[in-house]
Amino acid sequence: MSHPERPAAVEVHHPQPITVHPPAAPLVPVQPGPPPAVQSIVLPDGRVVTGYALTPASASASVDMRPAVSRTAVNIALGGIGFAGVCGGLFLLTSFIAALTAFITQLIVLAAVIFGGWIAVQVFGATGHHDHGGTTVNIRKAVIKRNHFHG
Known part of the structure; x- marks a missing residue:
């Protein structure tokens, strides 16, 4: 038997x-009036x-709405002024540090000169003569006879 x-x-x-939604229309500001x-x-x-x-809309209305100078240009200009101010301040700071270093070096x-002079006066003693137990000879008054000093 075969099957049909x-x-x-x-x-x-x-x-x-x-369904494609059309893009929203831009809003146009409406002036108050009738x-x-x-x-x-x-x-x-x-x-x-x-x-x-x-x-x-008139073309002049859109031109009037834009600022005369772009904000980007104003920001760049202000950044340049700030950078110049910082550079001037850094230059003054380095000059001040160099002057302070020279002043401290001079001090x-x-x-050292004053302290060294004080030590020299203490060592070589110009104020007094100390006898350490030896014989003192005043050469200016001495008389030399036969290789002997007579004072």
Whole structure:
């Protein structure tokens, strides 16, 4: 017994519409005032379109809204002024440190000269003569006779 062929399964696909949202229209600032007039237009096929009349924006209005100088240019200029101020301050700081170092060096040299002079006076003693138990001979008054000093 042979089996009759069965028909293949049928798949049915239903197309689904793709919904694309149009981009939002830019908002145009509206000046306060009386409401605009409503206009109606009759199309050639007989349809009537009713809406508000739009006045085109003038080119001078958009130019007036922009600042005279861009913020980026102002920021760059202020950064340059700040950098110049910092560099001047650093230059003054290094000059001050160099002057302070020279002043401290001069103070150390002056202290060494004064202290060295004080030590020299203490060692060589110009104020008094100390007898250490030896014979003192005053050469200016001495008389030399036969290789002997007579004082």
